[in-house]
Amino acid sequence: MMDNPKAKAWGQLIFYSFLIWVFGWVVGPYMEKNISIYGQIAQIVEERDIDSGAYMYGDSAGSYDGEYYLADSFKHSKRDDYGMTKGFVGGLISCFLILGFGWLFILE
Amino acid sequence: MEEGNGIVVDQGRWEWSQMWKKEDWWAIWIGFFILIAAMFVYFPHSGEMKEIINKAMVKYGQDDRRTSAIKTIAWYKMSDAKKKAEVRKIPAGKWLTSFAAKPHGWKDNPMDAFFMGKEKADAKAASARGRYLKKKIVEEISFAVAFGAEKIAQTAGFTNAALNLSASTAIDKWRDAKLAAAAAKKKTQVKPYNRIGKLIGLGVFFCVLFGIPITTMGVPFRQFALGFVFVYVVAVVAWFFSYQVTMKHYGVGYAAWAILLGMLISNTVGTPKWAMPAVQTEYYIKTGLVLLGAKILFEKIITIGTAGIFVAWVVTPTVWLVTYWFGQKIINIPSKRLNAVICSDMSVCGVSAAIAAASACRAKKEELTLAVGLSLVFTAIMMIVMPAFIKGTFPLDKQMVLGGAWMGGTIDASGAVAAAGAFLGEKALYVAATIKMIQNILIGVIAFFVALYFTTRVEVEETGAKVGLGEIWFRFPKFVIGFMAASIVFSLIYSWFNLQLDGLGRAMIDKGAIKGGSDLFRGWFFTLSFVSIGLATNFRELKEHFKGGKPLILYLFGQSFNLILTLIMAYIMFYVVFPGLTATI
Numbered sequence: 104m105m106d107n108p109k110a111k112a113w114g115q116l117i118f119y120s121f122l123i124w125v126f127g128w129v130v131g132p133y134m135e136k137n138i139s140i141y142g143q144i145a146q147i148v149e150e151r152d153i154d155s156g157a158y159m160y161g162d163s164a165g166s167y168d169g170e171y172y173l174a175d176s177f178k179h180s181k182r183d184d185y186g187m188t189k190g191f192v193g194g195l196i197s198c199f200l201i202l203g204f205g206w207l208f209i210l211e
Numbered sequence: 212m213e214e215g216n217g218i219v220v221d222q223g224r225w226e227w228s229q230m231w232k233k234e235d236w237w238a239i240w241i242g243f244f245i246l247i248a249a250m251f252v253y254f255p256h257s258g259e260m261k262e263i264i265n266k267a268m269v270k271y272g273q274d275d276r277r278t279s280a281i282k283t284i285a286w287y288k289m290s291d292a293k294k295k296a297e298v299r300k301i302p303a304g305k306w307l308t309s310f311a312a313k314p315h316g317w318k319d320n321p322m323d324a325f326f327m328g329k330e331k332a333d334a335k336a337a338s339a340r341g342r343y344l345k346k347k348i349v350e351e352i353s354f355a356v357a358f359g360a361e362k363i364a365q366t367a368g369f370t371n372a373a374l375n376l377s378a379s380t381a382i383d384k385w386r387d388a389k390l391a392a393a394a395a396k397k398k399t400q401v402k403p404y405n406r407i408g409k410l411i412g413l414g415v416f417f418c419v420l421f422g423i424p425i426t427t428m429g430v431p432f433r434q435f436a437l438g439f440v441f442v443y444v445v446a447v448v449a450w451f452f453s454y455q456v457t458m459k460h461y462g463v464g465y466a467a468w469a470i471l472l473g474m475l476i477s478n479t480v481g482t483p484k485w486a487m488p489a490v491q492t493e494y495y496i497k498t499g500l501v502l503l504g505a506k507i508l509f510e511k512i513i514t515i516g517t518a519g520i521f522v523a524w525v526v527t528p529t530v531w532l533v534t535y536w537f538g539q540k541i542i543n544i545p546s547k548r549l550n551a552v553i554c555s556d557m558s559v560c561g562v563s564a565a566i567a568a569a570s571a572c573r574a575k576k577e578e579l580t581l582a583v584g585l586s587l588v589f590t591a592i593m594m595i596v597m598p599a600f601i602k603g604t605f606p607l608d609k610q611m612v613l614g615g616a617w618m619g620g621t622i623d624a625s626g627a628v629a630a631a632g633a634f635l636g637e638k639a640l641y642v643a644a645t646i647k648m649i650q651n652i653l654i655g656v657i658a659f660f661v662a663l664y665f666t667t668r669v670e671v672e673e674t675g676a677k678v679g680l681g682e683i684w685f686r687f688p689k690f691v692i693g694f695m696a697a698s699i700v701f702s703l704i705y706s707w708f709n710l711q712l713d714g715l716g717r718a719m720i721d722k723g724a725i726k727g728g729s730d731l732f733r734g735w736f737f738t739l740s741f742v743s744i745g746l747a748t749n750f751r752e753l754k755e756h757f758k759g760g761k762p763l764i765l766y767l768f769g770q771s772f773n774l775i776l777t778l779i780m781a782y783i784m785f786y787v788v789f790p791g792l793t794a795t796i
Contacts, residue, residue: 109480116479123452131457140599145460147633151394155594156453156464157626158562158737160648161506161730165629167721168294169641170648173796174514175290178713180795181279185516190788194520195512198528198653202660205532210664 234494237424239693242501242729246697249728252307253298253719257708260296260718267292278369281379284354284361287386296718299727310409311731313450316459324451325406332403339398346392350385357385387637414443417735421494430488438489442746445472446738462594462627466562467587469738470580473745482746492576492743496566497690499736500658502729503563504697507655508705508720515645516792518784522620523649526776530558531657534769542761547669548574551661552582553762557769560651561586561623566737567654571662571688572669576744577753583741585766586623593618594627598634612785612793613778615639619646620777621770638796655698662691701725 135145148155157163160170177185184190230236267289274285299308317323327335360381364374418439422432449468452458458468476482482490512520531554538550552574556565562583569579601614615632618639622628625647632643666686701720709716756762785793 112480116475119475119479127452127455127457131461135457135460140595141460144595144598144630144634148460148630149456150391151633152397153626153630153633154464155459155462155626155630156467156624157629158464158466158624159503159506159560159733160625160644160651161721161726162734163626163629163644165633165640166625166644166648167717169644170511170514171290171294171717172641173645175286176282176795177516177792179275179279179282179286182792182795184789184792186513188517190517191513191520194517194524197521198524198656201525201528201532202656205528205535206660206664209532209536210668 231424231427233689234428234491235497235689237428238494238497238501238690239696241420241424241498242504242693242697245502245732246505246701246724246729249724252303253301253723253727256298256301257711257715257719259301260298260715261712263296264293264712264714264718267295277365280369281361281364281375282382283378284357284382284385287382293714296714296722297726298719298723304723304727307727307731311413311735312406312409313734314406314410314447314454315404316454316456317451318456321451324454325410327401327403327405329403332401336399336401339395339401343392343395343399346388346395350388350392353381353385353388357381383637390637410447413735414440414447417443417739421491421498425488425491425494434485434488436489438486440489441483441486442489442739442742445469445476445742445746446735448472449738449742462591462624462630463587464624464626465734465738466583466741469741470583470745470748473742474580474748474750475745477746477748478750486746490743490746492740492747493570495736495740495743496570497688497693499733499740500567500570500690501693501697502733502736503567504655504694505701505729506725506733507652507694507698507702508716509652509698509702510706510709510716512649512652515642515649516789518781518789518792519616519646519649521784522616522777522781523646524653526620526773526780527558527650527653528657530769530773530776531555533772534558534765537768538761538765542764544761544765546574546578546756548572548665549578549581549756549762550765551665552578553585553765554769555657555661556582556586556623557589557766558773559653559657560625560647561590562737563651564654564657566740567658567694568661571658571691572665573688575756577748577756580744580748580753581756581762585762589766589770590623590627593622594631597622598631598639601635609786610635611638612642612796613781615642616646616781616785617774617778619643620650620781621773622647625651642796655695658691659695662688 135142147153151165153165154163160166271285271289271292275283275289277283277285298304314324315327357378360374360378364371364378367374369375418436422435422439425435426432446469449465449472452468452472453463453465473482512524534554534557535550538544538554539547544550548569551572552565552569555568556562558564565579565582565586568574569582597618598614601610601617605614614635615638618631619628619642622631622643625644628643628647629640632640666683666688670686701724705716705720707716708719
C-alpha cells in the first residue's frame, strides 16, 4: 500500500482525522475529568454558554453585557473623573505619540 | 509587477478600472452592500426601540434616582429592561439570523449539529427544566435578601457606608443568581431544527455574492461555482467541529479548524484542481475585514474610562513596537511581514488583528498561518493558566478588576478572555471583555499604521525605487480605506443614535446592523478565507518560515513583555491613579 501514493495520502488523511477524534472524544474529556482547572473552565463555558472560540468582541456572551454594565455604572456614579477627561485624551494622544516615536526611531 | 525578496509588489499607475477589476475594491463594494442592506432593514424601526427604552426609564427611573451611592435593584431592572431593545428581534432580523446560522452545538451525535426532531428537543428541554427550577429558587431567595438589605440602606438615606456595602453585596449575589437562572432557562427553550436547507441556501447566496464580481477579475463563474462548493463544504465542516462540546471547552474555534482541515486536505490527498478557482483567500478576508470595520465604534473606547485607555491603548502600541524591534534587531527574523503579523496578533487581539495586519502588509499565507497558529496555541494555554494563577496569587479584592484587566489586555482571543474572566467572576468577565473590546478598536489604527509603513518604507526598500504620492496610492491596500470608512460612518451613526436617546446606539447598531447584519456574514467570510489558506498551504513551506524557532521566540518575548507591562499599567491605573473609579465597578 505504501508504494501507492494515492493510498498513502488517503491513509494519512484518515490517520490525522483519527487523531482529531482521539483528542475530541478521549483526551479532551479525560483532561476535563482529571485536571480540576480544566473541568472548572469547561463547566463555566457550558453553564454560561460562552463561545470560547470567538475571535472578536461581541461574538461571545459577556462582551456586550460587560460594556453596558461598566458604562452604565460609571454614568450612574456621576463621577467627574469619567468621560472625555484630560487624562483620557492624554491616553489617546499617548498612543499616537508612541506610534510616531516608533515610526521615527524603531521602524527606520 | 515586480518581485523583491520573493514578495510580489505591484508597481504601476492608478487606473479607474481597478475599482471593478481588483479584489480590494470588490471587498469594499460587497462589504458596503451588506452594511447598507442591514441599515435598510433595521433603521426604519428606531421608533419602536425608542419606545422600549423610554418605557423602561419611566417604569424604573424614579426608583433608580433615589441614590447614586449604590447600584440599586431598580437600576439593574432598568438596565435589563433597556437591554430588551434589540432591533434584530424584528421578524426580518430573526429570519436573517436563522438564514445565516452556523451548525448547532453538539456532543456525541454529529447529526445534532444539523438536525433535531421534536421528540429529542422536548426531552432535552425537560431535562434542563429541573436544573432551571433549582436556580430559579436560589434567585428568588437571593432577591428577597437583596431587597431587604436595600430597604435597610434606604432607611439610613443611603449614607451609611457599611449598610450600603451590605446592600451592594446582597444585590451582587442576586445578580449572579439571576444570570445563572437566565442561562439555565435558555437551555429549557430547546426547539426542533433543521439547518441543512438553510446551509445550502446560504452557500448559494455566497456563491452568487462572490461569483458575479469575480468574473470581472477573469475567473469564469462556472469554474468558481464548482470550486466554491468544495470550499464552502470544508467551511461548514470547520464550524461543525468548532461547535463540538469538547472543542468549545478548549476554545478551539473555527479559524483553527478551517486552517487545519484545509491543510490536512492539501498535504495529504491534495486540493482538487477544480476547486482552486474558489480558493480566494484575499478576496474573502478583505470582505470580512470591511465588515469588521463597522464594528469598530470609537465611542466605545470611553467605556472603562482613562484607566482602560492606558491599559489597552498605551501598552499595546508599546508592546507592538518593542517586539517588532526585538524581531528585527535581536533575533533577526528574515521576514518583516511575519514579524509585523506576529506583533499584531500577540499585542492587539489575536486572529482578527493578524488577518488585518497580514492583509495590510501583504504577508504570505504561510506567514499568516504561522502567526495565527502561535496565537491559538498560546490563547488555549493562557485561558487556563491565567485565571488559575490569579485566583491562587492575587489578593481577593484585586482579583476581579486587576485580574480581569490583566487577562483582557494579554489573552489574544475575545472568547478565551470571556471564558477566563467568567472563571473568576462576573465583574472580572466584564472588565476583561471590555478591555479586550477597547483593544479590538485599535485594529484599525494598527492596520493603517502597518499598511503605511510597508507601502512607504518596506516596499520602497525591496524594490529600490523612490515612490511618489501616486505610487503610494496605487500600492496602498484599498480595503483598509473601506475598513476605516465603515468604522467612521458607523461610529458617527452610533453616536448620533445615542445623542437622540441614551442606549439607542446599542439597540440599533450593536444589536441591529452589526449583530443582526454584518456579524452574521463576517464569521463565514473569515472561515472561507482560512479554508483557502489551508488548502493552499504546504507543510514544507510552513516549516521554512519556522526555521530556528524564531517566530516562537518572538511570540514568547512579546507576550512576556506584554504580561509584565499590562500588569504594571493595570495596577497603577486602577489602584493608584483611579481607585475611586475602580470602586465604582
